[in-house]
Amino acid sequence: MHPHRKLFIQMSGAPGSGKSTLANLLAQAIDGVAINHDLIRSFFLDNDNTFEQSAKLTYRFQWVLAEDMIKQGRSVIIDSTCNFKEILDEGTALARKYGYDYKYIECRVDDIDLLEERLKTRVSMRSQRPGGDVPPRDASITRDSEDSRALFKRWIESPCRPTRDAMTVDSTSSPEKCLDSILRQISMLEDKMGDL
Numbered sequence: 001m002h003p004h005r006k007l008f009i010q011m012s013g014a015p016g017s018g019k020s021t022l023a024n025l026l027a028q029a030i031d032g033v034a035i036n037h038d039l040i041r042s043f044f045l046d047n048d049n050t051f052e053q054s055a056k057l058t059y060r061f062q063w064v065l066a067e068d069m070i071k072q073g074r075s076v077i078i079d080s081t082c083n084f085k086e087i088l089d090e091g092t093a094l095a096r097k098y099g100y101d102y103k104y105i106e107c108r109v110d111d112i113d114l115l116e117e118r119l120k121t122r123v124s125m126r127s128q129r130p131g132g133d134v135p136p137r138d139a140s141i142t143r144d145s146e147d148s149r150a151l152f153k154r155w156i157e158s159p160c161r162p163t164r165d166a167m168t169v170d171s172t173s174s175p176e177k178c179l180d181s182i183l184r185q186i187s188m189l190e191d192k193m194g195d196l
Contacts, residue, residue, distance in 0.1 A: 005074040007032065007186070008066075008095035012082035013065050013107030014156045015128060016118035018171040018178065022107060023079035025179045032075030041127035043125055051139045054127065063090055070098045105182055107171040112153065114172065115130050 007030060011019040022035060027034040029142060040061055066076045088104070095102035109115050122128075136195035167185045169178045 006070070006073070006075075006098075006100045007103055008070070008091060008100040009075070009077040009100075009103045009105060010082050010088065010091045011077060011079050011105050011107065012159055012161065013171065014109065014115055015081065016106035016122070017109045018118075018175065019081075019107050020079050021175050022105070022171065022178055022182065023077045025092070025175055026182060027075075027077055029179060029183060030075050032077055033069045034077040034079050035065055035069070037062055037080030038125045038127045040065075042125040046125045058127075059087070059090075063094065066094060066097075066179075070094070070100065075100075083160055085160055088160060089161070092162065102162075102165050103186060104166040106159055106161060106166065106168045107178070108168050109171055110156065111172065112156065115156070126177040 009023075009026065009032075011023050013019050020034075020038070023036070024106040026032070037058060041054050041058040044057050045051065049057060062078060062080070066078060069076045080087070082088065082091075082104075092102050093105075094100075109118075119128075167182065169181050169185075171178050173181075
């Protein structure tokens with residue numbers, strides 16, 4: 001990778017697909033900062049905010065935090081599910097504003113049973129799903145009537161992704177293999193940009 005290029009990376013993928021594990025490994029590899037959406041949201045939930053309030057506050061705060069890290073010259077990784085176009089737009093606009101290379105990395109696991117197993121064996125934060133068909137504990141009273149498993153399946157099958165600067169990694173592989181794949185793809189994208 002080009003040593004002077006700064007990266008703004010948005011992670012994406014269903015709960016349990018390995019986003020946080022890869023975001024942390026990637027942050028170490030590129031000397032960046034991973035901003036963990038679930039950690040921030042759980043903090044707001046623990047401080048007596050509703051699930052919906054926590055969501056709004058978390059999104060606002062993660063962008064403020066990301067911009068502050070950019071101003072300090074750090075590469076930034078946003079570790080959240082990235083299910084809505086507004087989130088992509090916010091990330092690409094922030095990268096563009098500061099001249100950062102924008103990348104979108106989707107962690108892909110098509111096996112719902114594997115995702116379910118991962119969710120049930122991890123220690124979930126308050127904002128996270130303990131299972132594919134089980135919403136976060138605070139969400140059960142505030143979410144709309146869409147079936148939890150149907151929503152989970154939709155996130156897997158129809159993720160929100162940009163038309164360019166996107167890469168997909170099969171995160172059924174070991175985290176180390178996934179990291180190698182991501183770093184290779186980033187280098188290849190940078191090489192293509194350098195040829196333009």
